[in-house]
Amino acid sequence: MTAFNPHGKSLNHGILSVLVQNRPGVLARVASLFARRGYNIFSLAVAPAEDESQSRITMVVDLESAPLDQMVKQLFKLVDVVKISELDPRRSIERELLLATVEADTDQRSEIVELVKIFEAKILAVGSDAVTMSLEGHPDKLDDFEELLDSYAIVELQRTGRVALPKLDRATRLRAANPNQKGQVS
């Protein structure tokens, strides 16, 4: 799989929200289908859906590797796949969570706290020479935050991969009326 460039916002990606039956091996089926057909996945988030017999897989896929249409059709051939929604990033609410531990001696700590305030992130733990923080938000915002953190020594960083849901109907209609209006980014 191609590594996801966290700062490459222009990357040609698509978001699929895949409702699957919550059964053993279903993730392996999805993963081996993608591996076998040469489709790339940027990120993947899986958890039980509102109906606990089903899970929702949110996948960010690389549209350079194959047309979205073929990915959707091949995915839908999996018997355990119940429903697939293609989420247009402009018409979806996308969220992701980032955890990071950054080296910070007492001199640097205030700078980092400032950064955390600006991004509305949270300090989760403070040690004598390091800080652990979290940030929840739109993946683009996380990209920006991560880019700024880069100037400090990052000990460990973990992102969850994005989850997404379509915007409510009214918002969708508004967007359709004014395609130039920018998507809401918190």
Next chain:
Amino acid sequence: MSTTSTRMTGAQALIKALEMEQVDTIFGLPGGCILPAYDPLLESTIRHVLVRHEQGAGHMAEGYAHVTGRPGVAMVTSGPAATNLVTPLMDAYMDSIPMVGITGQVGTSAIGSDAFQECDTVGITRSCTKHNELVMTADDLPLAVRQAFHLATTGRPGPVLLDIPKDVLQNEMTWHWPTDDEVTDSLPGYRPTMKGHPLMIKEAARVILAAKRPVLYVGGGMLKARAAEILRELAELTGINVVTTLMARGVFPDDHDLCLGMPGMHGTIAATTAMQRADLLIALGARFDDRITGRLDGFAPEAKIIHVDIDPAEQGKVRRPDVSIVGDCRLVTEELVQAIRDLTASGVAQADIAEWKSRISGWQEIFPLTYDDAAPGAALKPQYCLEELRAASTDDTILVSGVGQHQMWASLHWKFNKPYSWVNSGGLGTMGFSIPAAIGAKAGRPDATVWAVDGDGCFQMTAQELVTATVERIPIKVALLNNSYLGMVRQWQEMFYDERYSEVYLSTDTPDYVKWAESMGCVGIRVESPEEVGPAIEKANSINDRSVVVEFRTDADEKVFPMVPAGVSNDEVLVHPSQEQYRAQLG
């Protein structure tokens, strides 16, 4: 059904469920983990055919399914038996053959412990089955079996595998046979589209009537959909020529005026060239395989595409269709015929295709299938042997081929006039397919004469199943074209590797095929000269109480023509050398 609950073991439930699915034959071989299932088989109405190798069981199930249209069933044990079943599963997946594989698995508590004969069967077969399932409790077995048969036979057919741990077979359960609703409710993600979109069908009818150079490009999906009759109606209604792919041979009669035979890498010149020059390809249950299209950017450059297929993922996978219709090929073709009739009745006239058809007949006349006769005393020509065999056979004879030159000669030189009279391994190209598949076909159609046509390379891969044929009294006939070589590889080395023959020579007389046949309980006949060919076939056809192997000693230099070399456009097809002078006529 009784209202009181019936207790039984998982094994009894499995066999009962197979009976409920009207399975009459299982091809298999028992072993440790599947042992419990073999006990209730003793009381069952189901016939079990004991194979000599699990791969044979899988191919037999495929051959059975090919000719009967009912799912073939193969049952084997865990570990190596399951891995031996992988090739037939993949073969069935590539050729969309309905098949149910049942494998034993180590007990549930031992799974993941690297137990004796344990393997991750479900993991291994994930990408070579339409669906597979590890059944974890005995109570789940009847539903799992119903789901398996439902999935294997509906939509785009394919192989389904059930992996059943030993203790699941041994444990007691309460019998419950799920209703249709319970089956569909348990598969909320599986709803194959059967009926084509009416607007698209109307659009297709309009496009067909407007086309000046149309071709019906018919694939194996039409056989799966049992659409031979309605195909004939469509062709005769419109007068459009038909090409039948390797998987579709027989769905449209070769002796019909409109039939052009097989297109593609080794297709007839008329079929391949008609597709190249067409302004419309009506693809029915075909998937634009690379062996059909040749180099894709040079394939049928001026053709619009109507693509009818039950699998939505085939639409646009290789070539973007202009009219895309997802649905069952028979239902859609029926609607299409009706839509064309309606349009014609409303005054829309079909474009004149007479000039196009005369171009096609020109190609047929200038470039018929041909080969040079054998020089006196020289080895037999394989095409001659097949033509003689065809002349001595009826339209009902089932021909089952292996993979290689003999397969292409069989597809080209045999005249298939009836559907389900041709069985072969198309997509996967599995050498060794023909002997077990022929046995499966004969088990499914005991009334029919089944001829396997095989090469010496293929034959040596699975010939031991002739022991199965003898012991189980399933007599088949084998036309073994022995040219002592891996013939197709040899042809490529001759043509594209400067005649540098690398590892393709087998041997002319080792093994001794006559003795080998006899040792397996068959009659063995060796044929070396043209005058022996007819009498040997006559003798083989007169023996019906055991299998017969006729070994034809054929010419290793003989090549399959026409041929489109790999990686080039179909326009660059190599015709038989004697026809090279007419090449300009292909334009």
